[in-house]
Amino acid sequence: MTITPDWIVYWQLGPFRITATLVFTWLVMALLVLVSHAVTRRLSTGMSVPRGQLLLEIVLDGIRGQIREVAGPGSDRYLPFIGTLFLFVATSNVLAIVPGFRPPTGSLSTTSALALCVFVSVPAFGIASRGLRAYLRTYMEPHPLMLPFNLLGDVTRTIALSIRLFGNMMSGTMIAATALAIAPLFFPIIMNALGLLIGIIQAYIFSILALVFIASASRVQEEQAARSTNPQEETLHG
């Protein structure tokens, strides 16, 4: 029983290995890109829109609504990053019910890579919205003595983000495999349905947590700017 698709190696040349994780990641990427391309190739604004366009609009509108509810107004700049994270994770989690498909999110390398993207984008969005010096000052926010704890918190929440997604998806495939060995008639179907629910919830939680981290790094500045009498000067000096 393989607990992660990293152990399934299709092709190897020296230190480079084409593992199942890589192949299924490419598959998910190709699926997303091809479907989006096929739909957005002919967009219409008339009274009747194609069904695919309607579907994508509903998805986009839902993601944007959630982001606006969490991060407040002016949060559309997070939409490309958070939306991509959600679509990738949700697609690979949902495709887990296809027989033979190992979800790439069930491998610690994929989830670590996604969490590292979040880890890099938090200071990137923070510096872009409030300036380098003002962003670095948030690390000494209550008191300069809190600096190591703030740094440690940044690292540990990234690790927790990756382990959470990995553990949930890995446990889903493990439970399905174990149920198949113990009670192969009806029980695996119920566990697969539960796995679908868990996959969607985990995709939601991963992207919402990334959004909360990013928004908390850049929202402090907006509150301060609203409090200060001259917000323009603040951004100039920041």
Place this chain on the structure above:
Amino acid sequence: MDSLELIGMISIIMAGATVGIGAPITAIGEGWAVSRAMGALAQQPDAAPVISRTLFIGLAMTESSAIYCFVVSMILIFANPFWNHFAGLAGAQ
């Protein structure tokens, strides 16, 4: 009893104990959070989106400790480094 049997026995016992201790405590905490959220939902149904979103985020935070326990027990059972080391030594002999 040689070291391989000892390692196997202790690994299996500890893998069960890790989940057996870590999961129920997390479940108690999550159940508590859900019951408080239900109470808040009954009192103010208008605030349902905010309450449920905060509940989901909090549950995910709480659940990660149980997930850590599960990952550790999976490592103990399927990818135990001590077992692999001593099994390699026994295989070489």
